[in-house]
Amino acid sequence: MGEFAYSKGLKRRILIVDDEEINREILGNMLQDHYVVSYAENGRQALEMLRDRTVRYSLILLDLLMPVMSGEEFLRLHKEEEQISGIPVIVMTSEKPAEVRSIKMGADDFITKPYDSPEVIKARCERIIQLYEDKSIIRSAEKDALTQLYTREFFYEYVRQADHYDETVYKDAIVLNVDHFHMINEMFGRDMGDEVLKKIANALEQIFGNGLYIGCRPDSDYFYLYVDHHESYEGVFNELSEELAKYSHMPKIRIRAGVYLNADKSISVDGRFDHAKLACDRIRGDYTRQVNFYSKELNDADLFHEKLIHGIDDAIANGEFIVYFQPKYGIAEETPVLCSAEALIRWKHPEYGMISPGEFIPLFENNGLIQKLDHFVWRRSAEQIREWKEKFGVTVPVSVNVSRVDIYDPELENRLGAIVEENGLTAADLMLEITESAYADDAKSLTEVVDHLRERGFKIEMDDFGTGYSSLNMLTTIKIDVLKIDMSFIRNMNRDEKSRRLVELIMDIARFMNVPAVAEGVEDETQLKMLKDMGCQIIQGYYFSKPVPPEEFERFISGK
Amino acid sequence: MITIDGLRAFGAGVDEGLARCMNNEAFYVRLVEKVLKDKGFDELDAAVAAHDTDAAFEAAHKLKGVLANLALTPICEPVTQMVELLRSRTDTDYSQYMNRIKEKKAQLEGML
Numbered sequence: 001m002g003e004f005a006y007s008k009g010l011k012r013r014i015l016i017v018d019d020e021e022i023n024r025e026i027l028g029n030m031l032q033d034h035y036v037v038s039y040a041e042n043g044r045q046a047l048e049m050l051r052d053r054t055v056r057y058s059l060i061l062l063d064l065l066m067p068v069m070s071g072e073e074f075l076r077l078h079k080e081e082e083q084i085s086g087i088p089v090i091v092m093t094s095e096k097p098a099e100v101r102s103i104k105m106g107a108d109d110f111i112t113k114p115y116d117s118p119e120v121i122k123a124r125c126e127r128i129i130q131l132y133e134d135k136s137i138i139r140s141a142e143k144d145a146l147t148q149l150y151t152r153e154f155f156y157e158y159v160r161q162a163d164h165y166d167e168t169v170y171k172d173a174i175v176l177n178v179d180h181f182h183m184i185n186e187m188f189g190r191d192m193g194d195e196v197l198k199k200i201a202n203a204l205e206q207i208f209g210n211g212l213y214i215g216c217r218p219d220s221d222y223f224y225l226y227v228d229h230h231e232s233y234e235g236v237f238n239e240l241s242e243e244l245a246k247y248s249h250m251p252k253i254r255i256r257a258g259v260y261l262n263a264d265k266s267i268s269v270d271g272r273f274d275h276a277k278l279a280c281d282r283i284r285g286d287y288t289r290q291v292n293f294y295s296k297e298l299n300d301a302d303l304f305h306e307k308l309i310h311g312i313d314d315a316i317a318n319g320e321f322i323v324y325f326q327p328k329y330g331i332a333e334e335t336p337v338l339c340s341a342e343a344l345i346r347w348k349h350p351e352y353g354m355i356s357p358g359e360f361i362p363l364f365e366n367n368g369l370i371q372k373l374d375h376f377v378w379r380r381s382a383e384q385i386r387e388w389k390e391k392f393g394v395t396v397p398v399s400v401n402v403s404r405v406d407i408y409d410p411e412l413e414n415r416l417g418a419i420v421e422e423n424g425l426t427a428a429d430l431m432l433e434i435t436e437s438a439y440a441d442d443a444k445s446l447t448e449v450v451d452h453l454r455e456r457g458f459k460i461e462m463d464d465f466g467t468g469y470s471s472l473n474m475l476t477t478i479k480i481d482v483l484k485i486d487m488s489f490i491r492n493m494n495r496d497e498k499s500r501r502l503v504e505l506i507m508d509i510a511r512f513m514n515v516p517a518v519a520e521g522v523e524d525e526t527q528l529k530m531l532k533d534m535g536c537q538i539i540q541g542y543y544f545s546k547p548v549p550p551e552e553f554e555r556f557i558s559g560k
Numbered sequence: 561m562i563t564i565d566g567l568r569a570f571g572a573g574v575d576e577g578l579a580r581c582m583n584n585e586a587f588y589v590r591l592v593e594k595v596l597k598d599k600g601f602d603e604l605d606a607a608v609a610a611h612d613t614d615a616a617f618e619a620a621h622k623l624k625g626v627l628a629n630l631a632l633t634p635i636c637e638p639v640t641q642m643v644e645l646l647r648s649r650t651d652t653d654y655s656q657y658m659n660r661i662k663e664k665k666a667q668l669e670g671m672l
Contacts, residue, residue: 022591022598022626026580029587065621094625114628115580 011036012058012129017046017074018092019066023113027061027092030118031125035059043069047077050084058129060089061111064098075105086136088128108132144217146194147201152224155216156269159226162214163265170229173260175276176200178253179284181221188251196250197221203243207236224273229262237290254287256280260294278302304352308360312369315347316376322346323380324547325398327556328518328540331532338556339538340397340431343381344547345373370403377401378419382430384550386423392557399431399461404438407449413456427457433484435463439474447478454479461518466506475513483510487521487541494526507534562589562671570668573631580629588630595626596669601661604642608654616654617646634664 013036018024028037038057040046043066050057060078064071071091079085091102094113102110108128111121142154150158162171178184178196185193200223204215208227216224230236237257244253258280263272279294282302292298315321324344329336347355364370381398389395406412420427432453439446450460461482466489485506492499503519510517519531522541531539545556564585568574572592581588600623607616620642627636638660645652 020622020626022595023629025587025591026629029582029584030580065618094621094628113625114576114631117579118582 013038013056014059014061014125015040015046015049015057016061017041017043017066017071018061018063020063023063023092026115027121030115030121034122035125041068042066043071043074043077046074047081047084050078050087051081053083057084057087058132059125060087061092061125062089062107063092064095064102072102072105075102075107079106086132088132090124090128147198147217149201149215149217149223152216152218155214155218155224155226158214159269162226167265170262171265172227172229173263173272173276174225174227175258175273175280176204176223176225177256177258177280177284178221179256180254184251184253192250196244196253199244199247199250200240200255203240206243207239222277224276233257233259233291241290255290256283257291258282258294259291275299305363307351308355308363309367309369311349312364312372315349316372318350320348320350321373321376322348322549323377323384324549325384325553326540326547327545327553328399328538329544330537331528331539332537336539336544338396338559340399341553342399342433342540342547343377343384343401345377346547365403365405368405371405371409374401374403374406375415378416378430382419382423382425385425385429387550388554388557389425392554394557395425395429396557397429397431397459399433401463402432402434404435407434407438407442407446412449413452416453416458417456428459431459431461431482433461433463436465436467436474439478443474443477450478450480454481466502475509480513480515482516482518482538483513484518484520485536490519490521490527490531490541491523493530494524500530503531504534507536511535562592562668564589566671567592567632570632570664570671571634573633577629577631580631592630592632592668593672595630595632596665596672598623598626600626601665604639604661605658608658613646613649617643617649620646632668635661635668638664 011034014031015038016024016027016031017040018027019041024039028039031037035058038049038055040049043062045068046060046062047069049055050060062071062074075089075091078087078089088108089106091099091107091110092113092115093099093102093110099110099112108131109124111124115121141151143149144151149155178200181193181196184196197217201215201217204223204225205213208215208225213228214226218224237255240255244250244255258276258278260272260276260279263275267275275294279292279298282298283289283292322345324346325341326344327338328340328342330339345357345361347357347360349355361370361373364373378400381400385396385398402412409415416430416432417427420430434446434450454460459481460479461484462480463484464486465483467486483506485503489499489503489506493503507517516537518538518540519527519536520540522528522531522539522543524543527541528539528543564574564578567577567589574588577592578585578588581591600619604616604619604623607613607619620639624636624639624643627639638657642654642657645654
């Protein structure tokens with residue numbers, strides 16, 4: 001750094017503090033070619049000049065015996081003021097005992113009076129400045145300037161050292177993250193964001209500071225901690241939340257923690273913190289949990305998910321995804337009549353066998369890959385409707401899922417239109433299921449998209465009705481064609497009065513809206529009868545059939 | 561007018577003093593002229609007359625620093641001797657030192 005500045009012709013500023021004008025002049029004359037020189041007549045004047053943040057001093061040359069404020073008094077105050085304590089001080093003295101005393105008081109070096117040759121003095125100044133600049137570079141890389149926690153590389157190194165000296169002590173690796181931190185920055189400004197991070201670092205120091213504790217802020221809103229093993233973390237993170245809640249001017253924040261208990265020291269340090277981070281990231285958006293503990297199962301699940309995510313394109317290309325169909329029966333008449341089907345995807349994985357949709361659908365919904373699956377199911381379903389139409393001469397409309405991410409696809413209408421057209425179908429043959437949670441996300445977009453799709457002739461089914469948050473409000477703004485009652489209500493209907501009443505209520509709503517209600521998850525005759533009595537027109541569930549491959553489904557069509 | 565030769569004849573450590581002044585003769589001479597007007601001489605004189613050894617030590621110490629830097633040995637010597645005596649607050653007759661100081665100072669002032 002020193003060399004860098006010299007090579008760029010940058011001049012550092014030296015403050016000469018001496019009450020004797022002649023001494024100031026002699027020194028100034030020696031140093032002026034290499035430095036910008038400022039002068040003060042006593043300690044007090046020097047302090048005032050140093051407090052001026054617009055001027056940056058690299059070195060102070062200090063006389064000890066001065067009126068108003070002596071050099072020794074100055075040294076004491078210099079040490080206390082954070083802003084100027086980082087500026088090195090060389091004391092100028094003719095007294096031997098004062099040399100030792102001033103070094104003890106925090107001076108970095110001394111120059112004897114009468115002065116040595118200018119070369120010696122210049123060399124001493126240069127050496128001290130360089131020493132400080134190098135030290136501050138090291139310090140700035142070692143500590144995060146904002147929180148004073150270690151930076152990643154230094155943190156890892158200190159963890160390794162702690163392991164070395166503290167071999168037998170069990171340790172926990174902890175990763176903390178602030179939920180929606182970018183929103184704090186966006187809504188309250190970067191200063192507030194910085195303050196939140198600082199307060200978290202302080203609170204962590206307060207909570208963990210007693211034992212061996214190494215803290216790090218590797219980036220943005222993540223915190224890494226290496227602490228003595230805790231039997232329980234119950235309370236620890238509550239304490240953290242309470243500590244932060246004390247700052248009433250700060251927005252309420254939620255911190256998630258991932259903990260790798262008794263971290264295996266044979267694993268690399270970053271590997272250990274990867275484990276803790278995995279546990280931390282896994283509960284992102286889960287407001288019921290503040291702490292998650294790393295486990296082998298969690299790691300296996302993560303690896304499994306990674307494989308699924310990376311395998312999706314090949315799986316589509318290799319035909320590993322199979323669309324199953326579950327029949328829906330109209331029960332208005334004495335004999336149930338097949339009226340449509342719902343397309344449900346299955347994954348026959350070459351390594352894992354049949355993977356439950358409950359395993360991969362939420363995963364793909366989270367990362368947007370669900371769109372690829374949706375497109376595949378739409379196309380496959382349309383082809384199937386056409387095949388059956390050609391083979392049996394009847395049209396079995398199929399319900400397909402339209403995920404939230406599809407709603408934001410500007411090509412949605414055209415995409416669906418093209419699929420229908422290519423297979424010689426009408427729009428009504430492909431029934432589109434949307435969930436009410438999509439409405440909660442962005443009511444305006446969903447309403448517009450639904451309106452456009454209906455104008456083109458598509459039928460919209462509201463899926464999982466009754467499980468979301470905005471059901472009733474939604475019904476006033478969005479036009480739908482079918483209401484699907486969530487299977488959880490149907491399943492509990494037999495034994496739970498409330499569920500039965502809810503189903504009745506949803507049936508009333510459907511009647512009020514003048515749309516048919518479809519009951520999902522119907523498993524037995526009692527449920528069927530209850531639903532029929534309530535006026536439900538369409539039934540789907542194991543009572544008639546589980547979802548089956550298209551070949552098997554054909555027996556329902558031929559039976560029709 | 562004070563000259564380098566004059567200072568040399570006076571007994572000053574001119575080479576040493578000049579070196580501290582980056583061998584700038586005019587600068588060195590200007591500082592020598594300046595020190596002659598230093599009020600420290602009067603302060604020392606007054607403190608000695610008043611038998612105020614603390615003030616005398618302080619004034620002598622300051623003068624010593626400047627005179628030594630300028631290598632004005634003939635004046636610096638008695639000042640240094642005074643500093644050492646005053647440091648231990650020695651009760652002695654300081655006027656002999658003061659007289660030598662004044663004498664040498666006057667000699668330099670005579671060159672002005």
